[in-house]
Amino acid sequence: MLTSFKQIIEENKAQFYEDLAQVMQIRSVKGQPTEQAPFGEGPRAALVKVLELSESYGFETKIVNDAVGYAQWGQDEEYIGVIGHLDVVSEGDGWKFPPFSLSQDDGRFYGRGILDNKGPIMACLFGLKLLKELNVPVNKTIRILFGTDEESGSADIPLYLSEEKPPQFGFTPDCKYPVVYGERGVVGYEIVTGFSSAELAGLSEFIGDQARDHVPDKLEVQLNGQKLEAIGKRAPSNAPELGKNAITLLAEKVNRAGVATGSLASYFEWLENSLSEKHYGEGLGIDFEDADSGKLIVTPYALNKKEHSLVLSLTVRYPVSVTEEQVTKELEGHLPTDSELLITRRMKGTTFPKNDSNVQKLAVVYECLTKMDGTPVTTTGATYARFLPNIVAFGPSFPGQKGIAHNKDEYMDEKDLLLNMEIYMQAMLALLQ
Structure with missing residues (x-):
């Protein structure tokens, strides 16, 4: 006692x-x-x-x-x-x-x-x-x-x-x-997807509070003369299921509005289909899990326009029995067209x-x-x-x-x-x- x-x-x-x-x-x-x-x-x-x-x-x-x-x-x-x-x-x-x-x-x-x-x-x-x-x-x-x-x-x-x-x-x-x-292993990725200057000409910068520590709750962009805004719900990045991610919500709005064309339209379709409410990697072929850790968790936390590309930043938290190399190998097979996968940080479990x-x-x-x-x-x-x-x-x-x-x-x-x-x-x- x-x-x-x-x-x-x-x-x-x-x-x-x-x-x-x-x-x-x-x-x-x-x-x-x-x-x-x-x-x-x-x-x-x-x-x-x-x-x-x-x-x-x-x-x-x-x-x-x-x-x-x-x-x-x-x-x-x-x-x-x-x-x-x-x-x-x-x-x-x-x-x-x-x-x-x-x-x-x-x-x-x-x-x-x-x-x-x-x-x-x-x-x-x-x-x-x-x-x-x-x-x-x-x-x-x-x-x-x-x-x-x-x-x-x-x-x-x-x-x-x-x-x-x-x-x-x-x-x-x-x-x-x-x-x-x-504690699970953590790896940060950037998916860098290339486009021509003409394809990105009608797309503005993405505006919103985007940072690694949280699920973004607001994001807006101008696309071919139309303003699109997504309002989500902020949550810690290690619990994305508790939030509503403004990145995937914005992709859904772009797809419903039909304002994107060509490879840019394909990109936003990939973004929605691969990540919208798919917090455990099932849309990216990385749905690993084990008895001690449970399911892998993936959190997209930033989407930015560069000169000839769109850069999507992700954090992946993988189970203790899984390796970073396994995650990377599977993820590389589920990228959009003309994409490169970069590792931005790594913390072993x-x-x-x-x-x-x-x-x-x-x-x-x-x-x-x-x-x-x-x-x-x-x-x-x-x-x-x-x-x-x-x-x-x-x-x-x-x-x-x-x-x-x-x-x-x-x-x-x-x-x-x-x-x-x-x-x-x-x-x-x-x-x-």
């Missing part, structure tokens, strides 16, 4: 919210690099603020290579690591609440980063503060690490590892429950032994506090666990909670935020004893 921390969390939650609000109000979106801020002034400002709070809690702090900071309890070289990130994706449009503020309404907190990932990593930090104040017996050192480039490729982690040892074990509160022991004793400790804590099944799982997402050795993902989203991060009015229920703190306090204590 675990010792309950509910009362001390309840007694201190007002201070936690006050401290969290200071971090939430910093617009820590990646920006131009400057001295001491390789990922922009916003992420740097958030890091400085969090380490100020960490020092006020009585922890030793350090910034490593201007990329990752940490708060440490203990003096050993070997340490348990808990790593989250302070950088956030751009806010986008259409918010009901101020994106860079900690807003509360009807038992729910709103703000960019409340779930991904300022809320959870601050819950870990504040939870460790409470453990320290309780003088709980521990015999290991722990670091809470704060990254500043997770949303843009995790270039901060190599900078950290160039100066510091990796943790013995640890977790990142930046995914879902229960323990995530495996990662797995950690799900029967590891530390993984099982996390599973037990989760089961005890939630009364839900703690059997370790895999994910479609990409976390720091791919880049920092000996790390697994653990929370903060509970089963059934999906598609909240990277959206407008990003939220986290107050009860879930406090339950996360309790889970993380118990998890850290279990790993430190």
